[in-house]
Amino acid sequence: MLTLFRWFLRLTLGLIVVALLATLLVWYFAVRSLPDYAASYRVSGIGAAVEIVRSTEDVPHIFAQSDSDAFFALGLAQAQDRLFQMTVLRRASQGRLAEIYGERALPSDDLARRMGIARAARASLESQTPETRAALQSYAAGVNQWIEIVNQGALGRGAPEFFLFPDDIAYWQPADSLAILKLFAAAASRQLPAEVLRAQLSLAAPERGQDLVAGIGEAAMPAYASLFSAARISPTAPDAAPGWPWDLAGYLVPFSGLGASVFSADAPRTAAGQPLLANDPQAALTMPSLWYLARMQLRSGDVIGATIPGVPAIMSGRSARLAWGFAPAQNDDADLHIEEIQPGDTNRYRGVNGWQDFAARREIIRVNGGEDRTITLRETENGPLLSGSSFGLNTVTPVGFAASLSWTGLSQDDRTMSALIGIMTAQDRAGAIAAAKDWGTPAAHLTLADRDGISERLVGLSPVRASGHQTLGRMPTPGWIAANRWQGVTALDMRDAAQDGVDLATGALVGTSATLGHDGDSGLRRERLRRLLDGREVHSRDSLIETQLDIVxxxxxALLPLVGADLWFTGEPAAEGTPERQRQDALRLLAEWDGAMNEHLPEPLIYASWMRALQDRLIRDDLGPLSEHISTLHPGFIERVFRNRGGAAAWCDIRQSAAVESCPTIARQSLDAAILDLTARYGPDVASWRWGDAHEAVQMHPALGPIPRLGWIANLRQSLSGGDTTLARAPLNAAADSFLPVSGSGYRGVYDLADPDSSVFIIASGQSGHPLSRHYDDLAVKWRRGEYVTMSLDPDLARAAATGITRLLPSAPATVPAPAATAETNAP
Incomplete structure (x- = not known):
């Protein structure tokens, strides 16, 4: 027995030692992948020495003697900090995520392949200006140089994620940057799911379904079933979320809809007598952020601002003379067409003049840990066919039909990259406006500021629809009818939209109540922004920051006085601890609330829960299973019902009940249901509830985040103020039982032309994508608190505060292959 005990003890100690050594080995290789910001490298691809000065916040300040060398250094710096993120974005655009993530990434790969994002990017490369092609080539060489340095120095493969996922890192190609920019454009649009939802609503509730999404003044649409009278269409809800696994989405999800605010004050309305500009493009809240801060020394002048890893352009930022920002215009840039397949021959479809062949090809999606999938990609004159599983298309597509996509981003001569580089190198507004004429997708509100004033332009492409289009692009239409097809695309009107010295844009046309798309609730944030800007005679940098961080x-x-009109202060005070007393306490708090979605208050939680329960109660009996998938709040719908616009109060009556319910009755029942749910979650004391307890952002690392224990290191949780319609926007998770924000203003910048070096910016994570780096999340707490860091172009200040200086020294061209201008890559 003693001998057995000794052997057991030795085995246990041995296992402990092995586990400890394995842990130390993993730690060693993980730490090896942390870049040394104070190193010097002999590199091929530059003409003179380059310095990358890292500020305290790890912002690279690139000092180079030529533009080519500056773009080279930007590629190397982004690869140092975000190499894994860059390869994932590239894979997402190419439809090759399943090669590392397995079968759960198949829906996203299928969608990207069918859309042809990477093919369109490769085709667009030759359409770029010579300066842009040179910048893309130099940037790719810089990325490739870092990959070579990592390989030669055995530097932990460049990122710890590469140890967990089978990923041979291919050299970067210029077209890869264009593909990521197209992926961003696809993510900026929200038109596809909007069209599907309208069709679903028309099928589920033909008489009143459009009340949920209709904007004020919109023309009535035909019933969706009338467009396909001979087909059988299922009005049931989709079985799964559309097309993209959210734990992999991480960075950019096609047609998820990206928002932004961009607003400015001209010299007569500023304290210092020079223009101000603020911008806060939004994206999924992830670790690391989609955005990456950088400064570049160019021949045209230094520039600083926000980039996307993989894209060599300052998308929002400033130079010494010019500031620029953008907001996706949410124009209706995509249409779905329902194509009839020829009976007995799936290779043909019905065209305007009869049956014709699909353009078809086959591609293989390689699946890590599973069988490879061969998919047939078919294309019509309207665009590529999409899978029925994407965006719930199978719920509105008749048997014997398929859905095709027309989207402005499928252009094969998209020069948006050239527009971005032209803007960042422009000397003034006139030069930037000239460059912006090349802007393709996404269509955007571009705001420019220099010392002579402010300009706002609507840039990008928009489809031309015939006057006889059956749904004007708001629902899928029969693809064989000529009037439903696009008549081409046109550049949006690049007009100035100044109003009393203040320009503003939140995704809709300034000065109008309509949007370029069909979002009936977009005016809420726009009007709040206008009110804040008009409420001050004189603006300063701090007042624009205050506006950017507004959480009202x-x-x-708008809704609480309307919904609660018959509930405020009714009846005698109820006994403590009763549901009636909880309702009275909740109503008292809401009656005195100013609408601020502050994370420390109970009122936002009560309001959000009440409105969600109210909308669900209004639509559930009419829409049936579809209501399970409509948990995003539609304030315009609730307002329409309680004002009984066009008889919309009919939604308040529960069809299954014998009684006729009134809207006040539904409002009270919904409040009681919300209080009951919140009591179960947070206890009976209404005053102790906190919005931040429910509205907690889980900034997930798309690769490491879902893995047990690793997620504890790689993810970041922090409560946030704000909500769906606040200027400091934090839209909620689509899950019906969740208030978690899924996106937000991942970048904020405020640019001051009176004192440019006092301009500020911030991102929602740290600069580094390495979970063991101290710069992984060091900016996230500042971002949450509404703090910023200074974006100075002073080289002496950058060097004085440097935490490391990477020196790149030229050497003879050696081992790093030059990226091919049009080569198609077969690796990540």
């Missing part, structure tokens, strides 16, 4: 919900201010 215009939807709450």
């Amino acid at each position: 919900s215009p939807a709450a201010r």
Whole structure:
């Protein structure tokens, strides 16, 4: 027995030692992948020495003697910090995520392949200006140089994620950057799911379904079933979320809809007598952020601002003379067409003049840990066919039909990259406006500021639809009818939209109540922004920061007096601890609330829960299973019902009940249901509830985040103020039982032309994508608190505060292959 005990003890100690050594080995290789910011490298591809000065916040300040060398250094710096993120974005655009993530990434790969994002990017490369092609080539060489340095120095493969996923890192190609920019354009649009939802609503509730999404003044649409009278269409809800696994989405999800605010004050309305500009493009809240801060020394002048890893352009930022920012215009840039397949021959479809062949090809999706999938990609004159599983298309597509996509981003001569580089190198507004004429997708509100004033331009492409289009692009239409097809695309009107010295844009045309798309609730944030800007005679940098961080919900201010009109202060005070007393306490708090979605208050939680329960109660009996998938709040719909616009109060009556319910009755029942749910979650004391307890951002690392224990290191959780309609936007998770924000203003910048070096910016994570780096999340807490860091172009200040200086020294061209201008890559 003693001998057995000794052997057991030795085995246990041996296992402990092995585990400890394995842990130390993993730690060693993980730490090896941390870049040394104070190193010097002999590199091929540059003409003179380059310095990358890292500020305290790890912002690279690139000092180079030529533009080519500056773009080379930007590629190397981004690869140092975000190599894994860059390869994932590239894979996402190419439809090759399943090669590392397995079968769960198949839907996203299928969608990207069918859309042809990477093919369109490769085709667009030759359409770029010579300067842009040179910048793309130099940038790719810089990325490739870092990959070579990592390989030669055995530097932990460049990122710890590469140890967990089978990923041979291919050299970067210029077209890869264009593909990521196209992926961003696809993510900026929200038109596809909007069209599917309208069709679903028309099928589920033909008489009143469009009340949920209709904007004020929109023309009535035909019933969706009338467009396909001979087909059988299922009005049931989709079985799964559309097309993209959210734990992999991480960075950019096609047609998820990216928002932004961009607003400015001209010299007569500023304290210092020079223009101000603020911009806060939004994206999924992830670790690391989609955005990456950088400064570049160019021949045209130094520039600083926000980039996307993989894209060599300052998308929002400033130079010494010019500031620029953008907001996706949410124009209706995509249409779905329902194509009839020829009976007995799936290779043909019905065209305007009869049956014709699909353009078809086959591609293989390689699946890590599973069988490879061969898919047939078919294309019509309207665009590529999409899978029925994407965006719930199978719920509105008749048997014997398929859905095709027309989207402005499928252009094969898209020069948006050239527009971006032209803007960042422009000397003034006139030069930037000239460059912006090349802007393709996404269509955007571009705001420019220099010392002579402010300009706002609507840039990008928009489809031309015939006057006889059956749905004007708001629902899928029969693809064989000529009037439903695009008549081409046109550049949006690049007009100035100044109003009393203040320009503003939140995704809709300034000065109008309509949007370029069909989002009936977009005016809420726009009107709140206009009110804040008009409320001050004189603006300063701090007042624009205050506006950018505004957390007052215009939807709450509009809906609560309307929904609660017959509930405020009714009846005698109820006994403590009763549901009636909880309702009275909740109503008292809401009656005194100013609408601020502050994470430390109970009122935002009560309001959000009440409105969600109210909308669900209004639509559930009419829409049936579809209501399970409509948990995004539609304030315009609730307002329409309680004002009984066009008889919309009919939604308040529960069809299954014998009684006729009134809207006040539904409002009270919904509030009781919300209080009951919140009590179960947070206890009976209404005053102790906190919005931040429910509205907690889980900034997930798309690769490491879902893995047990590793997620504890790689993910970041922090409560946030704000909500769906606040200017400091934090839209909620689509899950019906969740209030988690899924996106937000991942970048914020405020540019001051009176004192440019006092301009500020911030991102929602740290600069590094390495979970063991101290710069992985060091900016996230500042971002949450509404703090910023200075974006100075002073080289002496950058060097004085440097935490490391990477020196790149030229050497003879050696081992790094030059990226091919049009080569198609077969690796990540």
